Amino acid sequence: MPDLLVTTPSGLYCPSGDFHVDPWRAVPSAIITHAHSDHATAGSARYLTVDEGAKVLSTRLGPEALIQTVRYGEPIRIGDVTVSLHPAGHILGSSQVRIERGGEVWVVTGDYKTAHDATCRPFELVRCHTLITESTFGLPIYRWQHPSKTFAEINSWWETNKSAKIASVLFSYSLGKAQRLLSGIDASIGPIYCHGAIERLNQIYRDNGVLLPETIYVGDASRKTSFAGSIIVAPTSARGTPWLRRFGEFSSAYVSGWMQIRGARRRRAVDRGFTLSDHADWPALLDVIQTSGAERVLVTHGFVDPMVRWLNENGWQAAPLHTEFRGELDETSEPSTANPEGSDS
Amino acid sequence: MKQFAALYACLDETTKTGRKVECLREYLSHADSVDAAWAIYFLSGRKPKRLIRSTDLSQWGAEVAAVPMWLFEECHESVGDLAETIALLLPDPTIASHMPLHQWVTEKLLLLPKLDPTSQKELLIDSWRQMDRIERLVWNKLITGAFRVGISQALVIRAIAEMANLPPAVIAHRLMGTWEPSAEFFNGLITHEIEDADLTRPYPFCLAHPLQGSPEELGEIDDWLAEWKWDGIRAQMVRRKGVISIWSRGEELVTDRFPELAPAASELPDGVAIDGEIVAWKGDQVLPFSLLQQRIGRKTLGKKILESVPVRFIAFDLLEYEGVDIRERPLAERRLHLEKIVSESPDSITLSSVEQGGSWNELALRREESRQRNVEGMMLKSRQSTYGVGRVTGIWWKWKINPYTVDAVLIYAQLGHGRRASLYTDYTFGIWHEGKLVPFAKAYSGLTDEEIREVDRFVRQNTIERFGPVRHVRPELVFEIAFENIQLSKRHKSGIAVRFPRMQRWRKDKPIGEADSLESIRALLEREPADDSS
Ligand SMILES: [Zn+2]
Ligand SMILES: [Zn+2]
Numbered sequence: 001m002p003d004l005l006v007t008t009p010s011g012l013y014c015p016s017g018d019f020h021v022d023p024w025r026a027v028p029s030a031i032i033t034h035a036h037s038d039h040a041t042a043g044s045a046r047y048l049t050v051d052e053g054a055k056v057l058s059t060r061l062g063p064e065a066l067i068q069t070v071r072y073g074e075p076i077r078i079g080d081v082t083v084s085l086h087p088a089g090h091i092l093g094s095s096q097v098r099i100e101r102g103g104e105v106w107v108v109t110g111d112y113k114t115a116h117d118a119t120c121r122p123f124e125l126v127r128c129h130t131l132i133t134e135s136t137f138g139l140p141i142y143r144w145q146h147p148s149k150t151f152a153e154i155n156s157w158w159e160t161n162k163s164a165k166i167a168s169v170l171f172s173y174s175l176g177k178a179q180r181l182l183s184g185i186d187a188s189i190g191p192i193y194c195h196g197a198i199e200r201l202n203q204i205y206r207d208n209g210v211l212l213p214e215t216i217y218v219g220d221a222s223r224k225t226s227f228a229g230s231i232i233v234a235p236t237s238a239r240g241t242p243w244l245r246r247f248g249e250f251s252s253a254y255v256s257g258w259m260q261i262r263g264a265r266r267r268r269a270v271d272r273g274f275t276l277s278d279h280a281d282w283p284a285l286l287d288v289i290q291t292s293g294a295e296r297v298l299v300t301h302g303f304v305d306p307m308v309r310w311l312n313e314n315g316w317q318a319a320p321l322h323t324e325f326r327g328e329l330d331e332t333s334e335p336s337t338a339n340p341e342g343s344d345s
Numbered sequence: 346m347k348q349f350a351a352l353y354a355c356l357d358e359t360t361k362t363g364r365k366v367e368c369l370r371e372y373l374s375h376a377d378s379v380d381a382a383w384a385i386y387f388l389s390g391r392k393p394k395r396l397i398r399s400t401d402l403s404q405w406g407a408e409v410a411a412v413p414m415w416l417f418e419e420c421h422e423s424v425g426d427l428a429e430t431i432a433l434l435l436p437d438p439t440i441a442s443h444m445p446l447h448q449w450v451t452e453k454l455l456l457l458p459k460l461d462p463t464s465q466k467e468l469l470i471d472s473w474r475q476m477d478r479i480e481r482l483v484w485n486k487l488i489t490g491a492f493r494v495g496i497s498q499a500l501v502i503r504a505i506a507e508m509a510n511l512p513p514a515v516i517a518h519r520l521m522g523t524w525e526p527s528a529e530f531f532n533g534l535i536t537h538e539i540e541d542a543d544l545t546r547p548y549p550f551c552l553a554h555p556l557q558g559s560p561e562e563l564g565e566i567d568d569w570l571a572e573w574k575w576d577g578i579r580a581q582m583v584r585r586k587g588v589i590s591i592w593s594r595g596e597e598l599v600t601d602r603f604p605e606l607a608p609a610a611s612e613l614p615d616g617v618a619i620d621g622e623i624v625a626w627k628g629d630q631v632l633p634f635s636l637l638q639q640r641i642g643r644k645t646l647g648k649k650i651l652e653s654v655p656v657r658f659i660a661f662d663l664l665e666y667e668g669v670d671i672r673e674r675p676l677a678e679r680r681l682h683l684e685k686i687v688s689e690s691p692d693s694i695t696l697s698s699v700e701q702g703g704s705w706n707e708l709a710l711r712r713e714e715s716r717q718r719n720v721e722g723m724m725l726k727s728r729q730s731t732y733g734v735g736r737v738t739g740i741w742w743k744w745k746i747n748p749y750t751v752d753a754v755l756i757y758a759q760l761g762h763g764r765r766a767s768l769y770t771d772y773t774f775g776i777w778h779e780g781k782l783v784p785f786a787k788a789y790s791g792l793t794d795e796e797i798r799e800v801d802r803f804v805r806q807n808t809i810e811r812f813g814p815v816r817h818v819r820p821e822l823v824f825e826i827a828f829e830n831i832q833l834s835k836r837h838k839s840g841i842a843v844r845f846p847r848m849q850r851w852r853k854d855k856p857i858g859e860a861d862s863l864e865s866i867r868a869l870l871e872r873e874p875a876d877d878s879s
Contacts, residue, residue, distance in 0.1 A: 141423065263425050
């Protein structure tokens, strides 16, 4: 039987259903796992995504994009296959794609995490025969501490800055990570300001029923505002720009899974690096692969080769699934060198 | 260990120097004296001799972490630092330890080299079991000797000085030379009593900045003193109460390495410390640095090498005179005393001549003689300046001659260290020879962060082959490599060796076919003074 999914120059393609999953070129029909720029490319004729993610996706693709939606778990028939989307726990509206034909099941995880996140539905384990998994943090050096520990570190940094009468500027990805941070930090410490790119997304999150603390759009603050003691959440692209001048003296921090590594932390010209990722760490990746029941695992998006080798040495049938290099497309992608494949984190 | 690890985390996680000093000051005022002494020992870059084989450490780390060796290497390459890789991979600790730093060091760390591999392994596994991630990182770094954290010697001194309420110069002086980390040492370091116990102790060296612009910007030529920039080993000669000692800039006591200098030093008057440069000298001229280097490389100094590469101490500053620290006196005054002392000394102590010039232009012309004279250029020193500790701006300038440059092709890349551990920043460059690119120099400095990222990406996407940590890349990028000196060398594949190579510019405009050839570089060699060492 031919494979349910194959790679083409435009990306992952399902011949029996005649659609692509997260294609990197314009195609007639695309299923999108989530709105990060390395997964959602504009220009396709039709998009399918989960209802919770539609609004975010349309701000990313532009108002002219034709987006159809389904609910999580709702099976739909496309050509010869049945397709359903399942929570990936990565960001609001992120999905895994389940594809079935005659009892054979494939799952494309997209980006995912199994750790707690108050801003999106928890990861749902979907059993399958073939699993296409991401591997952004697919090395055993990546083991996340509990997110509550990271939030405690951020809160204590914020408190320290507050008592030193300076502002705290927190850099993070604007979609997903920023909202997760907002939901996790202790809003009683002081006022929370957001960069415009983040504030727009906050609104969409709130519209979807996600509880976020009160935030102020930096652009709405009067020229005389003192930012001492407050926290400002800004996209990574704002680092080193004149936009920061208005905050007076501040301490800066960067939040990302890459901050786990000291070298990556030190390269960022910020005062602090906090480890918090929206991707699965090594134990979580292995756990998902194990419990999915998949015999065959295709690895993409990250530390592909070591992950494939490890799986093959441990009883799986694994192979790499190479995607096109798409680093540094916009601020959601990590312009990092610690992350050669380039993606959000 | 917990407190020391917390100190490390604090120094590591902030980029603000004020905060670093505060952390260290806090640590020192709370730690007991032995711990404080060890902390200073490690923070000032001192380390015990090799404790353990790093291949053993890797193996045991991988074993405890239960990852296969190839995956361990993969992780190591990604992290760039062995100590950190192991700290990240080990399973969570089972117990906590409150043993103080000095006990970890003296009862465990220093024990390592005396143990057989099996016991070493046991000791390590047992210690890892009791430490959290940050403690393990620090511990592993002490073991690998790669204990570096972003705090300069100057900041360490500042923190101690603030804690002890003493001038930084006093602390800097007390930290010079060899000392054993102990409670006595630390108490002596912060005492307000003046001790004269250590007769051999040198002063911290004053360092120069490279002159970027033109010398006219320094003002009147008469306010400046110009000397040749000697190409040798920076050193201090000290004589107090009949005890002589010669120190290198690396704070190493090198008295025994230069048997021809020691007798001359003992003829110096008592209570002096002279700053100068040890150079290889024959007849009336300085020999190339490479010859001096050969002599330094020898374990034992035979008669032959002493005859073929004799040395001299070229004196250029006086820091102590008649037992008194005169570093706060103006250079012009220190120099007068120095001239008197040297004029009464044997020949192997020579005065660094002052080069006169009626104008900056005239001086610039003299500087052109640098290569012929085997010197690196000129030094410009403010006549009114005091003798600074470390790299003080505006008083000493190195006015070097322009470097040689060559266009070469990037052929190998390797991950950097420290801050650059996750980036390909160490490069090998090739030049053409008989239709092939032969490796000719390694360089890892000179690019902007932006350019480094760009090259790093290129390396990752254009790797032809991997040899362990080294990647062989598609020859495509051309760089202008600057270097100071060029010599024949049998050890190098290209047959030549260059000194201080660095990337001057990324020649994006140049195709690799236009890079230089071995032949064109050999032509540069013809212009160099003969090197009769080979
Ligand atoms: Zn993503
Ligand atoms: Zn992604």
